[in-house]
Amino acid sequence: MAALELNKITKSFGQTEVLHDISLAVKDGEFIVFVGPSGCGKSTLLRIIAGLDDQTTGQLHIDGDEVTGREPIERGVAMVFQSYALYPHLTVFENIAFPLRLQKLPKPEVNSRVQAAAQTLNLMDRLQHKPSQLSGGQRQRVAIGRAIVRDPKLFLFDEPLSNLDASLRGAMRVELSELHQKLRTTMVYVTHDQVEAMTMANRIVVLNGGVLEQFGTPMELYHKPRTRFVAGFIGQPGMNFLRATLSEVTDTGIAAMTTDQTNLTAHVDGAGHSVGAAVELGIRPDDLQLSPAEEGLQVAVRVIERLGASTIMYGNLEDGTAICAALDGLVRLSPGETVHLAIDPDTVHVFDAAGLALPRRTAPDL
Amino acid sequence: MKTDIHPSRGTGRGTLFALYAVLIAYALITLMPFIWMLVTSFKEARDVFKLPPSFVPTKLFTDEPFGNYTEIWTQRDFVIFFRNSAFVSFMAAIGQVFATSLAGYAFARLDLPGKNWLFALVLVTAFVPVEVTIIPEFLIMRGLGWIDTFLPLIVPSFLVGAFGTFMLREYFGSLPKDYGDAAYVDGATPFQIFWKVYLPLAQPALVSIFVIAFINNWDELLRPLLFLNSDELKTVPLGLMSFVSQYEASWTLLMAGSVISTLPLIVIYMLTQRYVLQGFVGGGVKG
Numbered sequence: 091m092a093a094l095e096l097n098k099i100t101k102s103f104g105q106t107e108v109l110h111d112i113s114l115a116v117k118d119g120e121f122i123v124f125v126g127p128s129g130c131g132k133s134t135l136l137r138i139i140a141g142l143d144d145q146t147t148g149q150l151h152i153d154g155d156e157v158t159g160r161e162p163i164e165r166g167v168a169m170v171f172q173s174y175a176l177y178p179h180l181t182v183f184e185n186i187a188f189p190l191r192l193q194k195l196p197k198p199e200v201n202s203r204v205q206a207a208a209q210t211l212n213l214m215d216r217l218q219h220k221p222s223q224l225s226g227g228q229r230q231r232v233a234i235g236r237a238i239v240r241d242p243k244l245f246l247f248d249e250p251l252s253n254l255d256a257s258l259r260g261a262m263r264v265e266l267s268e269l270h271q272k273l274r275t276t277m278v279y280v281t282h283d284q285v286e287a288m289t290m291a292n293r294i295v296v297l298n299g300g301v302l303e304q305f306g307t308p309m310e311l312y313h314k315p316r317t318r319f320v321a322g323f324i325g326q327p328g329m330n331f332l333r334a335t336l337s338e339v340t341d342t343g344i345a346a347m348t349t350d351q352t353n354l355t356a357h358v359d360g361a362g363h364s365v366g367a368a369v370e371l372g373i374r375p376d377d378l379q380l381s382p383a384e385e386g387l388q389v390a391v392r393v394i395e396r397l398g399a400s401t402i403m404y405g406n407l408e409d410g411t412a413i414c415a416a417l418d419g420l421v422r423l424s425p426g427e428t429v430h431l432a433i434d435p436d437t438v439h440v441f442d443a444a445g446l447a448l449p450r451r452t453a454p455d456l
Numbered sequence: 457m458k459t460d461i462h463p464s465r466g467t468g469r470g471t472l473f474a475l476y477a478v479l480i481a482y483a484l485i486t487l488m489p490f491i492w493m494l495v496t497s498f499k500e501a502r503d504v505f506k507l508p509p510s511f512v513p514t515k516l517f518t519d520e521p522f523g524n525y526t527e528i529w530t531q532r533d534f535v536i537f538f539r540n541s542a543f544v545s546f547m548a549a550i551g552q553v554f555a556t557s558l559a560g561y562a563f564a565r566l567d568l569p570g571k572n573w574l575f576a577l578v579l580v581t582a583f584v585p586v587e588v589t590i591i592p593e594f595l596i597m598r599g600l601g602w603i604d605t606f607l608p609l610i611v612p613s614f615l616v617g618a619f620g621t622f623m624l625r626e627y628f629g630s631l632p633k634d635y636g637d638a639a640y641v642d643g644a645t646p647f648q649i650f651w652k653v654y655l656p657l658a659q660p661a662l663v664s665i666f667v668i669a670f671i672n673n674w675d676e677l678l679r680p681l682l683f684l685n686s687d688e689l690k691t692v693p694l695g696l697m698s699f700v701s702q703y704e705a706s707w708t709l710l711m712a713g714s715v716i717s718t719l720p721l722i723v724i725y726m727l728t729q730r731y732v733l734q735g736f737v738g739g740g741v742k743g
Contacts, residue, residue, distance in 0.1 A: 142637050163643035175638035179656045188652075189642035240642070 093118040093276040094139065094244060099148035101134055101300075108134055109300045112148070116278065116293075121270050124280045125287040126297035126323070132280045133248055135297070139278060140169050140246050153243050168237035169246040172253065174229045176221040176236075182208075183217040186235040207235040210272070227258050231265075238273065247279040251286065263289055284324050288312070296320050318445040321372045327402060327414045329439070330378075332371045336363060343451065344440060346371060350409040352387055356438035358448040369448075372439035375402070378415035381432035389413050391427045396420060405429075490718075497524055497711035504707045515708075524712035528699075534713060536688060537695030542720070544609045544680075544691060545673040551613030552620050552669035553662050559617075560624025561650050565636060575625065582618035586678065594682055608683040609676070609691075613669065620665040627661040628654055660734035667728050671721050692717045 094116040101109040109131045116122050124132040137143040141162035150158050157165045176185050186207055190200045208214050211231040251259045267290050270277055287294045288308045296303040304316045315321035321329050334346035339360040347353050389405040401421040405413050436452040498513030528534040563575045597608040639649045677693040699710040
């Protein structure tokens with residue numbers, strides 16, 4: 091039985107449909123991340139699951155029960171907000187105890203549950219503080235404390251780390267993953283940051299313009315993106331796209347001529363596509379290697395970023411197409427130089443004119 | 457553009473001197489009636505209209521320096537007026553806080569059809585002069601049998617208040633919506649969200665409403681004059697009126713009474729000044 095099941099959910103504001111036929115099933119104990127650019131509908135979908143907004147059509151099941159139209163408290167969900175939504179007039183203790191007090195639980199039980207949550211989140215010495223006396227990370231933990239104290243069936247997180255600085259965000263990511271391992275409760279997490287999605291999720295839902303583009307494990311999305319959008323959104327630095335024309339379709343793959351007249355091959359299933367069709371080739375920056383034999387793409391180096399363990403090179407093809415390569419180790423290149431980047435045909439993604447990926451024949455075993 | 461809020465910075469000494477001179481003169485003109493009231497309350501009755509006018513509190517140099525005060529407090533029922541005013545003003549102020557917090561919250565946060573039209577109607581009531589409504593109000597109160605009771609002075613405050621509703625609507629509207637959503641997800645009812653989350657956060661605005669309503673009701677003359685007849689129900693403004701009649705006026709007692717009637721307002725304002733300022737500023741600034 092799925093912990094959460096969405097069946098053909100749509101949402102319209104007036105004439106504008108912002109979510110289109112979203113269907114997915116989340117297994118019990120999974121950490122699911124909704125990811126997508128601003129305005130893709132991910133927070134709206136989360137609010138529908140929480141019961142804060144109603145869907146226009148479709149059904150919603152939590153733990154097998156149809157919950158459409160039910161109050162949030164009847165759904166057994168707890169939510170952590172982007173702004174934390176800590177009540178400034180209450181202490182940390184009272185903030186965490188707030189949902190328990192609403193349930194009119196006996197005082198000793200409230201005390202023990204708040205203490206247990208505070209212990210889990212390392213907040214024992216902050217219980218009598220007001221939210222304004224806490225750091226960003228501590229506030230975030232209090233917000234999580236207010237959610238876990240209820241022992242919900244489903245945790246919902248709405249961009250909870252977006253107000254934190256980069257280093258704290260990294261630390262909180264680890265804490266949240268550890269918390270999930272400890273609690274083993276189903277979690278649905280919304281973010282626009284694909285790094286958060288890749289590092290924390292068991293499975294990721296990629297949304298774009300209210301459409302579910304792909305639902306899969308981080309590695310599936312990375313290695314087998316179903317659409318050009320997913321391919322471009324997942325991965326850091328982002329995938330390179332080269333416009334090309336199919337020049338050959340064989341049993342083992344395809345060959346395509348890029349706009350800068352380089353012929354590249356890719357091990358994908360080209361069935362149903364004919365020579366001359368317009369396609370886009372997708373190449374991840376870390377799949378590009380310097381070619382001493384001067385094969386592959388000829389690139390004029392524009393900018394070099396040295397990160398220590400790797401070197402990011404930004405450049406342009408002859409026709410001006412931008413190219414990014416993530417090269418291992420410290421690579422001694424300078425802006426203005428011309429280099430050649432070799433491409434393994436196994437790593438090339440191909441997208442048709444509609445933006446759909448041609449199935450890869452040789453993707454890593456996932 | 458950055459505005460320089462420090463007048464001394466970049467301002468010449470002469471300009472500064474002129475600025476302070478104008479401000480001090482303005483302060484003196486504003487304070488003069490209060491100073492005159494205070495001085496007169498410490499004068500003998502025969503010295504009030506002495507020419508040329510004198511600022512000497514002559515009574516202070518007699519055997520009974522506080523004679524005017526002791527007289528109105530012990531012989532002129534001023535204690536009763538004071539108590540009545542305190543009761544009526546306190547209850548009316550509570551009423552305003554009650555009514556306007558509920559109305560302001562509903563207009564700011566609840567999803568009600570036609571609420572903006574309703575709100576506009578409430579605001580319109582603020583522009584109708586009291587002289588227009590006082591006769592119908594009197595007829596209603598008489599119909600209810602409330603004449604010569606405190607009810608006409610208290611009950612309407614529990615029902616409506618355009619200024620307070622407007623102020624609290626702005627204040628509640630400026631508080632984050634996430635607070636309400638978080639409480640709703642945690643199982644709070646709409647009233648619990650109002651009562652446990654938003655109302656405590658509106659404390660500065662509520663204190664402001666209370667202080668303003670208290671002062672307005674403390675100073676109110678027209679309604680008590682119309683609705684109250686019995687001497688034992690009179691409020692301070694009515695009591696002060698009794699010191700002035702067609703044929704005689706006890707100016708020193710009137711001034712002593714006025715000084716006493718001003719004191720609670722000054723004390724309340726001093727105690728709540730911090731909240732009142734926050735209340736007025738907080739509503740307009742989104743955090």
